[in-house]
Amino acid sequence: MSDRVHGQAAIVGAGSIGVAFAVVFSRAGWQVRMQDPDAARRMASSQELRECLDDLRQNGLLDEEPGEVAARVTVCESLADALTGADLVQECAPEREEVKRALFAQMDALAPAHAVLASSSSFLPASVYSSGLAGRARCLVAHPGNPPYLIPVIEIVPTPYTDPQVIARALQIYRQVSLAPIQVRKEAEGFVFNRLQGAVLREAYCLVRDGVADVDDVDTVIREGLGLRWSFMGPFETVDLNTRGGIGAHALKMGPSYERMGAERGQNDPWTPELVARVEAQRRAQLPLEQWSSRVRWRDLMLMSLRKLRQAATVQWPPGVKD
Numbered sequence: 036m037s038d039r040v041h042g043q044a045a046i047v048g049a050g051s052i053g054v055a056f057a058v059v060f061s062r063a064g065w066q067v068r069m070q071d072p073d074a075a076r077r078m079a080s081s082q083e084l085r086e087c088l089d090d091l092r093q094n095g096l097l098d099e100e101p102g103e104v105a106a107r108v109t110v111c112e113s114l115a116d117a118l119t120g121a122d123l124v125q126e127c128a129p130e131r132e133e134v135k136r137a138l139f140a141q142m143d144a145l146a147p148a149h150a151v152l153a154s155s156s157s158f159l160p161a162s163v164y165s166s167g168l169a170g171r172a173r174c175l176v177a178h179p180g181n182p183p184y185l186i187p188v189i190e191i192v193p194t195p196y197t198d199p200q201v202i203a204r205a206l207q208i209y210r211q212v213s214l215a216p217i218q219v220r221k222e223a224e225g226f227v228f229n230r231l232q233g234a235v236l237r238e239a240y241c242l243v244r245d246g247v248a249d250v251d252d253v254d255t256v257i258r259e260g261l262g263l264r265w266s267f268m269g270p271f272e273t274v275d276l277n278t279r280g281g282i283g284a285h286a287l288k289m290g291p292s293y294e295r296m297g298a299e300r301g302q303n304d305p306w307t308p309e310l311v312a313r314v315e316a317q318r319r320a321q322l323p324l325e326q327w328s329s330r331v332r333w334r335d336l337m338l339m340s341l342r343k344l345r346q347a348a349t350v351q352w353p354p355g356v357k358d
Contacts, residue, residue, distance in 0.1 A: 041065055042208065045117045045146070047138060048127035049073075049080035049110070052155050055182040056125050058087050061107040062097060062184065063212035068109050070117035077110050084108060091184065118146045123208050125177065126154045136164035143170040151205050153177035157229055160222035162194040172198040175205060178226055179214070187215040190226045231270075241300065267337050275318050276331050283315040 044060040046053045049071035057080075060067045071077050088101035097104065111117040118124060124146050128134050135154060142152050143165075152174045154161055165174035175193045180186030189209050193202050202218065209216040219226050225233060235257075242248045248256075264273050271282060278285035290306045297304060322330055 042122040042211075043068070043120050045121035045124045045150075046070070046127060047114065047117065047124060047142065048129075048155075049076050050127060051083075052179065052181065052183075053125075053127035054080050054083045054087070055184055056127060056155070056179070057084055057108050058091070058104075058182075058184040059212050059214065061104045062088075062091070062099075064107075065212065066107050066109075068111050068117040068119070068121070070111040070114050074112075077112070081105075081108075081110055087184070114141055115145050118142065118150070121146055121150045123151045123153060123205070126152070130157055130159065132159060132164055135159065139165050139168060139174065143168045143174075151175070151201055151208065153205060155179060158225050160192060160194065160224065162196070162222060165194065166196075171196055173201045175202065176226070177205060177209065177216075178228060180228070183214060187213065188228070189214045189216045190219050190228055191216050192219040192222060192226050194222065238300070263338060263341060264334070266341065268334065271314065271318060272322075275322070276327070276334050279327075281315065281322075281324055281327060282318050283311060286311040286315075 041064045043066045044056070046056050046060075046067060046069040049057075049069050053069060053071070057067045057069050061084075069077075069080060071080065085101060085105050088097060088104050091097040092101050124142050126135065126138055126142065128138055135156065139152060139154075139161075146152060148170075150173070152165075152170070154164075154174075154176045155178060156176050157178055159176075161174045161176045165171045168174065171194070175191060175197050178190040178192065180188045183189065191202065191205050191209070206216050206218065217227070223230065239253045242253055243250060261273075268276070274285045274289075275282040278288065286306050290311070294305050
């Protein structure tokens with residue numbers, strides 16, 4: 036553990052996301068103080084934490100004994116106790132503006148002056164509930180994948196008034212605890228994660244509504260198709276590798292069809308030549324066309340590895356039930 040950078044995290048809210056963040060920080064060697072106003076939730080959170088750590092250890096994803104990691108987590112009755120000495124405060128309260136506004140006012144008053152105040156909000160930008168605070172410059176959203184100890188992406192969404200040094204410190208902290216932060220460039224409801232997820236879900240609901248496919252059909256297409264590639268590539272790289280000549284050639288061939296499909300749903304967002312050129316320039320900076328063929332082979336080898344892994348998977352549903 037000598038190579039780990041330790042700190043102290045305060046987790047405000049001991050629901051599933053709060054417990055998951057306690058796993059993330061404690062596994063990385065941080066001290067964690069977790070608080071929830073509900074006594075029953077505080078009691079349950081310790082057992083949930085230990086069960087998760089046991090599962091991680093059993094699957095080779097924890098390099099210490101679960102008890103050693105769990106010992107770094109203290110469940111606190113009061114918010115003041117939880118925030119004492121915190122380097123980062125991770126708010127994991129319900130997705131309600133009035134709840135977050137009240138909590139952020141308390142967090143700003145009680146947390147050390149150097150602490151980053153981060154919300155796990157899925158949709159609400161931090162400016163909605165932090166604009167009136169004296170310490171508003173240290174407030175931002177840090178929206179995780181669920182659960183963050185298995186899905187490492189985390190969206191760092193600053194407000195227009197968040198101090199750039201706070202943003203940099205937040206990015207550094209989340210990298211230190213083995214997450215994969217991205218900085219969202221401007222506030223938008225739902226950020227990046229849920230706007231992308233929402234686009235897929237809206238179309239999925241429409242396909243069921245219109246009788247094109249049923250629920251299991253849609254899930255099968257994602258699970259056995261799009262999701263396989265998306266587990267190690269994003270949508271831009273996926274289509275870049277699908278068409279010889281790269282993403283520019285793909286947009287030329289497929290753009291009109293996607294525009295018509297969007298128009299069916301009342302959407303008017305064409306892939307203009309300027310937008311395609313911008314995307315293509317970013318892709319070519321990542322992958323020059325002369326490397327395209329070798330990257331396609333890499334994709335296929337990754338898919339082979341993934342298929343092999345899935346064939347070897349032994350987890351049954353419900354988990355833990357034996358034949």
